[in-house]
Amino acid sequence: MTAAVSAPSKQMDDSKHGLPVTIITGFLGSGKTTLLNHILTNQEGVRTAVLVNEFGEIGIDNDLLITTGDDTMVELSNGCICCTINNDLLEAVYKVLERKDKIDYLVVETTGLADPLPVALTFLGTELRDLTRLDSIVTLVDSENYSVDLFNSQAAHNQIAYGDIILLNKSDLVDEADLDLLEVKVRDIKEGARILRTTQSQVPLPLILSVGLFESDQYFESTADKEHDHAEHSHAEHDHADHGHGEHDHTDHSHAEHDHSEHSHAEHDHTDHSHGEHSHAEHDHHDHANCDHDHGHCEHDHEHDHSHSHLDVDGFTSVSIVRDQPLAIRKFQYFLDNKLPENVFRAKGILWFDESEKRHVFHLSGKRFSLEDEEWNNRPRKTQLVLIGQNLDHDALKAEIENCFCVESKARGRGFGS
Numbered sequence: 001m002t003a004a005v006s007a008p009s010k011q012m013d014d015s016k017h018g019l020p021v022t023i024i025t026g027f028l029g030s031g032k033t034t035l036l037n038h039i040l041t042n043q044e045g046v047r048t049a050v051l052v053n054e055f056g057e058i059g060i061d062n063d064l065l066i067t068t069g070d071d072t073m074v075e076l077s078n079g080c081i082c083c084t085i086n087n088d089l090l091e092a093v094y095k096v097l098e099r100k101d102k103i104d105y106l107v108v109e110t111t112g113l114a115d116p117l118p119v120a121l122t123f124l125g126t127e128l129r130d131l132t133r134l135d136s137i138v139t140l141v142d143s144e145n146y147s148v149d150l151f152n153s154q155a156a157h158n159q160i161a162y163g164d165i166i167l168l169n170k171s172d173l174v175d176e177a178d179l180d181l182l183e184v185k186v187r188d189i190k191e192g193a194r195i196l197r198t199t200q201s202q203v204p205l206p207l208i209l210s211v212g213l214f215e216s217d218q219y220f221e222s223t224a225d226k227e228h229d230h231a232e233h234s235h236a237e238h239d240h241a242d243h244g245h246g247e248h249d250h251t252d253h254s255h256a257e258h259d260h261s262e263h264s265h266a267e268h269d270h271t272d273h274s275h276g277e278h279s280h281a282e283h284d285h286h287d288h289a290n291c292d293h294d295h296g297h298c299e300h301d302h303e304h305d306h307s308h309s310h311l312d313v314d315g316f317t318s319v320s321i322v323r324d325q326p327l328a329i330r331k332f333q334y335f336l337d338n339k340l341p342e343n344v345f346r347a348k349g350i351l352w353f354d355e356s357e358k359r360h361v362f363h364l365s366g367k368r369f370s371l372e373d374e375e376w377n378n379r380p381r382k383t384q385l386v387l388i389g390q391n392l393d394h395d396a397l398k399a400e401i402e403n404c405f406c407v408e409s410k411a412r413g414r415g416f417g418s
């Protein structure tokens, strides 16, 4: 089976020539960047370009991605990917296509709040159609933090509904029975998807890349249905609800098998600190002003929205802090344990602690946070932190974090005559 399942053979020929594209989607903190790193580390002999779109004003993923050679990654401007769809994404893809050193594969990571459909339509509904071949949409699911409540977000729903391959990631954090239940829920939304269980997004690459699972005609017709014919309407020729993804023969492409080496993540389960359960029940996703997810493209011109800092997608906004100053470790710990509002769903940062020589990569998803040590390796020391959640009190949150900064101890005592 190829991407052009029920399309004429000319398309099948075309599909062999276009740059293959995989879209990685999934809710906040589900493991998309981890998957990208896995791909970049293990894609032997395949030159992969990566486009990342981030929610939040500062680009942290940029620093968290393993770079394999210069210029591997073109970062999109931050913000809602719906808005960049007809401008930045298209432009970024062209930049990749125009490169002299030939790129073999393109991977696009959407923000955790993005609906993958408009991204897919960029490849299908523009002149990119002849230059690229959408191979598959891979959806990451955070098996621990997944909750039906997340589906108050249309984007979160569509991430699963449009996923060709769905990875139930973080399977190390839940037991088998919960994974079985989760799989049933996911299948309810997306019948026929290839569902795999992963830890640290470790999946054999041949299962997710160059698989030809994406069926483009399904999208054109479902979008056309919505835009031109809102009445109940069934296509005589294609039954799109029930397209069966058959098994694929992966013997003919050359992706390296993944590395099974153990990860040494310093994970901490902070279920006992003061975060309550997160509830997404309150917000009304039809009410958000930015994107019309139902139509698969941006209805508005958001030029202005990009510039103000509280971009709102499905009620989620972000607070970002960048400072050339260290945090006092105890104060930050106190903040995490006692002051972090429970409506912060996701945070990530590169942290400089006054007490430490290391560069600390900080992640929070749901109630769990982790802090990993790395070397600074000549990179300038600074503290970067993004927090994402619903109904955030931006000023209060900023003030709490500002409180955690201190004067660098090396700098202390340098003033006034010392």
Ligand SMILES: Nc1nc2c(ncn2[C@@H]2O[C@H](COP(=O)(O)OP(=O)(O)OP(=O)(O)O)[C@@H](O)[C@H]2O)c(=O)[nH]1
Pocket (backbone or CB within 6 Å): 026, 027, 028, 029, 030, 031, 032, 033, 034, 035, 061, 111, 112, 140, 169, 170, 171, 172, 173, 198, 199, 200, 201, 265, 267, 346, 362, 363, 364, 365, 370
């Ligand atoms: N325990 C556990 N942690 C994981 C797993 N996969 C990823 N993580 C951790 O989860 C956190 C979030 O992972 P990311 O890959 O940054 O998630 P993301 O989807 O890119 O996040 P956003 O960019 O915010 O949407 C990081 O601390 C990862 O190390 C897993 O399978 N098990």
